[in-house]
Structure formats: structure tokens, C-alpha cells
Amino acid sequence: MDELPIGRRVAYWRGRRKMSQQVFADRLGKSKSWVDKVERGVRRLDKFSVVYEIADVLQVDSQLLLGKDVERRPETQNCIDQVEVEEIRAALERYDQMSAFFQPVPHSPPLLEMRKAVSHAWLTYQHAKYGVLARTLPKLLRDAQATDSAHANSEEAPQAAHLLGQVYQIASSALRKVGEHELSWLAADRSIAVSQRAGDQLLAGLASYRVGSALLALGRVRPSLEVNVNIANRLAPGHDRTRADQLSVYGMLLLNGAMAAARIGDSATVRDLLCGAEQASLQLGGDFNHYWTSFGPTNVQLHRCATAVELGDGRTAVETHEGIDQVGFNALLPERRAHHYLDIARGYTQIGNIEKASEMLLEGDRLAPSEIRCRPLAHEVLSDVLRRTRGAPPAPIAELAEQMGVGV
Secondary structure (H helix, E strand, O other): OOOOOHHHHHHHHHHHOOOOHHHHHHHHOOOHHHHHHHHHOOOOOOOHHHHHHHHHHHOOOHHHHOOOOOOOOHHHOOOOOHHHHHHHHHHHOOOHHHHOOOOOOOOOOOHHHHHHHHHHHHHHHHOOOHHHHHHHHHHHHHHHHHHHHHOOOOOOHHHHHHHHHHHHHHHHHHHHHOOOHHHHHHHHHHHHHHHHHHOOHHHHHHHHHHHHHHHHHOOOHHHHHHHHHHHHHHOOOOOOOOOHHHHHHHHHHHHHHHHHHHHOOOHHHHHHHHHHHHHHHHHHOOOEOHHHOOEOHHHHHHHHHHHHHHOOOHHHHHHHHHOOOHHHHHHOOHHHHHHHHHHHHHHHHHOOOHHHHHHHHHHHHHHOHHHHHOOHHHHHHHHHHHHHOOOOOOHHHHHHHHHHOOOO
């Protein structure tokens, strides 16, 4: 798009933001005719102040409108930026499955190659390398869609669908981390349909977990609670020996349901769901990463902390945190541990211990910088810490704030 005139770029991003010319004009304080002339190139944009105002309304970097490469600030190098979000969005808007009905898919990677790429993407996510993941996700989505289409009528169709379902889930999780909740919901919803074609109940269950997470992030708390609990009930362990991966997916659905129940202040449901998850974790017998869940007794304890924070009970969250088995905690992947430090930072702010809240943010940043620097929630917590710090903040917190672009 770099070679397009600026008016065409304005039209492109206006379309991306689902704005009519009239709505866009109203937000700029201009006439619809003025917008139409700009987009057609009849009227020149020769004032930087106007370009900056347009960029602000469209929520894009002004450099994009000027056809220049966006300068990535140090704090965003490992995050998902605006350009990458749009590339992921474009990949999600593809409908290769429909196209395959009319013409052969021009290229699709071999299944073995796709398996390796998907496994690598999961590990990249669980190590909180969000910037690296963002730069590979658009191509991975296109390749997985092409592979799924190419094998639609073959014996490998379930395998190809399984890989695509995983990629949608990876995209959903990464997008939710950086606040792109609508896109996260779309990717998770796509994964449910694809997982059914793959014939894998556990993958579909995990897709439901992603849908529940996206709904919770969107503020749709009761639907989130319902989808998690309903699917968990369908995967509940029976009298016979239950598979470890089934216990893991079942347990994570209960934990996600507990988070939704905590959001609406339903402490009784929180206790019930956490109890069910704990029983599943004890039956599992340890912390494992079946179906990329990191589920086990330690993760249940982390969710006890997180639900306590959601209920506004920071003291219980902190006390639970102090009793967590350190061996089990240190064995968890970086994303899970850094996420927990962010939760506990919130807990400490609830009880007024700003110094310990700062320590938790710094600990999370040392472990997995992207989990702290890329998440809107972490920006909110850091802003709260700075606002409540008496005098000048400690140098490490001031430096983190500067790197994250949070005002001291």
C-alpha cells in the first residue's frame, strides 16, 4: 500500500474502521464533500496538523498515512503493533474454504511442515514472544487455511482441520492479550467450527475456552460463564479412568468459568468451580501442558489468586500467592508466570502495598517483558502504581514506565 496516494490510504483505513464518509467527516469537523475530495485526490493534504488529526480519528500512526515505515519504539518491538493487527485481520478475512469449491488451491505447505510451524507458534506464545508471533501469524493463518482447503476431500482432512483450529486459537489468545477482543472472539469462534470438522472434542472444548476468554474480555460475562461450564460438563470425568488431556481441558474450562463468576461477584460459584478444577488437577497428578493448557495443581492455585483479585479480595490473593509451591511455579512456562505476577500486582494495589505491587510488575517484566509491556491491563496497573506512589517513583519503575510510554 506504500505506493498509494495519501487520499487512497485515508479511504483504506476509513474502510477498515467501518466508518462512512459522513461519520468520518463529522468526527473531523469537516464536510462529507471535503472527505470525498481528499480520498479522490482532488484536494491535497498539505498540512501536517490535518494529517495528524486524521490519523487520530482513524487510530493509526500518521506515518502509515504518509506512506512511510512506522518507527517502532523500543517498548513495542516485542508487542503486536497496528500494522501487524491489520495483517492478522486480513488473514482472518480470507475464505479459502469457499474458494476451493471453485478452483484448486494454488499452494499449500505439507502437513509435516505445518505441524512444526504450529508447534513453534504455540511455544512462541507460551514464552510470551508476542512480537515474534505477530510477525509470523498472518502467513501461518494463510498457510493453515490453504492446507485445510487443499485436503478438504482427502483422508488427511481431519489433520489439516486440526492444525487450522490450533492456529485460530493461537491467534485468538495473542489478540486478546493486546486488547483486540473482537478479533480474538472471531478467531476463537472460527476454531469451534473447524475443530468439529477435525473430529476432536478436546480441541473443540479448548476452542470454547478461547471463546469464553474473548467474551469475558468483551464484558459478556454471563455468556462466558455459560459456555465454559456447559462444555466442561460435557467433558466431565466419568467413572472409568479419564485421559490426562481430557482432565486438562476440563479443568481449564472450570478455571475460566471461575474467572467469569468472579467478575460478577458470584463467590459461591467461584468456590465450586475451583474445587472441581482442583479435583481434576489432583487426579491428573501434576502440572502438565496437555493441549497447551499448562494445567495442574499449581495453575489452580494461580487461578485462586486471580479470582480473589477479581472479587476485590487482594489480601486472600496475596496470602494464596505466598503459599504457592515454588518448584511447581518455576516449572511453568514464562507467559503463565508473568501473567500471575500481573495478577498479584493488582492484589497488592488492592491492599495498598504499592511497593510490593511495583516489585511484582518488575518481576513479571524480567521474566517475560511482552506480558507486561504489551498488555493494556499492565499499563492500567502501572498507572495506578505511579499515581499512588508518594514522591518520585523508584528508578526501576520510572524506567519501566518510560519504556512502556506510561506517564510518570
